[in-house]
Amino acid sequence: MxxxxxxxxxxxxxxxLADTEHVRASAAALSATPWPNWFFVTLTLYTAAIPITxxxxxxxxxxxxxxxxxxxxxxxxxxxxxxxxxxxxKAWRTKxxxxxxxxxxxxxxxxxxIVGLPVLLVGAAFVFRVTGRPVWLIxxxxxxxxxxxxxxxAFVRLHRKTA
Numbered sequence: 700m701x702x703x704x705x706x707x708x709x710x711x712x713x714x715x716l717a718d719t720e721h722v723r724a725s726a727a728a729l730s731a732t733p734w735p736n737w738f739f740v741t742l743t744l745y746t747a748a749i750p751i752t753x754x755x756x757x758x759x760x761x762x763x764x765x766x767x768x769x770x771x772x773x774x775x776x777x778x779x780x781x782x783x784x785x786x787x788x789k790a791w792r793t794k795x796x797x798x799x800x801x802x803x804x805x806x807x808x809x810x811x812x813i814v815g816l817p818v819l820l821v822g823a824a825f826v827f828r829v830t831g832r833p834v835w836l837i838x839x840x841x842x843x844x845x846x847x848x849x850x851x852x853a854f855v856r857l858h859r860k861t862a
Contacts, residue, residue: 750839
């Protein structure tokens with residue numbers, strides 16, 4: 700590697716590599732920055748609502764609301780959530796110049812989340828269908844909200860640590 704016709708010393712080369720690694724780490728941390736607060740709240744509420752709404756869809760027809768009402772709640776709320784997700788991602792890209800990414804997060808955290816959260820949120824509805832006990836839906840709702848808050852706080856800590 701040459702600059703202005705002169706060769707870099709080993710120390711200069713190591714320094715340049717360290718700077719490159721620092722830039723990569725900073726870019727990764729920036730792209731893993733927490734959601735905007737308004738979307739964090741939206742995500743947490745949506746996550747908390749999924750088990751109860753899905754449980755209503757899976758329940759006997761006479762549980763609280765008719766199935767068609769549960770479906771009428773779930774479909775528009777999912778559409779609104781997805782639209783807000785797109786808005787949050789675009790706003791973040793506009794603000795920072797990088798997209799929100801999950802691949803920069805530790806796999807030991809994201810893999811259990813990607814596998815476990817859907818099992819928890821949807822599985823509770825199946826257990827409710829079998830047992831008829833809404834405590835499963837309430838527990839899944841509370842755990843889902845706690846996981847959402849926990850991941851948000853982890854994002855915040857990751858961002859602050861590398862900023």
